[in-house]
Amino acid sequence: MKGLFYELVCTDCNGSGWVVWGSKLVLSSDELVTQLSFKLQHAQREISALKGSPLMSGRQSQFERSNRLGAGGTNYTGD
Template sequence: MLSLHGWAVVKGVFFELVCTDCNGSGWVVEGSRLVLSLEELVTQLSFKLQRAQSQIEALSGQANLGGPQQQYQESNRLGAGGTNYTGD
C-alpha cells in the first residue's frame, strides 16, 4: 500500500530542502520507511494523473449544463467592439 504522507522536503536551517530519501516525491510505502524506486514512482504518479484528468473531465462536463453563469463563459459578441455583453 502506498502513502503520500511525506512532505517531499526537509527543514533546513534557513529554508526547506528537497528530501533525498524519497527523491523529493513524498511517496513512501505505508507502514514503513521504505521509499519507492524511480520506476515505481513514475507508474504511481501516472495513475494519479490519469485519475485526476478523468475527474477534471467529469467536472468540466457538469459545468457546461447552462444556467445564468453560461452568459459569462461564452462570448455573445453583442457588446462594444464585439465583446461579451451580459446586461449587467
C-alpha cells in the same frame, strides 16, 4: 526536510515525498512513475467529468444560458 535556514531536498525519497505506506521505504523510480501516472489519469477523469456536467441547475441555469426565446433571439426568463 526543514533545515536551519531553508528547506532541503529529502535525500531519502529524492524530494518526491512518496514512500511506502506504513514504513520509511522509498518507492523505486519505476513504481513512482506508475503511481504518478495513476494520479494524473484520475485527475484528468475528474476534469473531464467536471467539464461535461452542467455546474448550474434549476432556476439559475435559466438566467445564465441563452434560450433565444426573447425578442430578437435574446434570453427570455419569464419575469
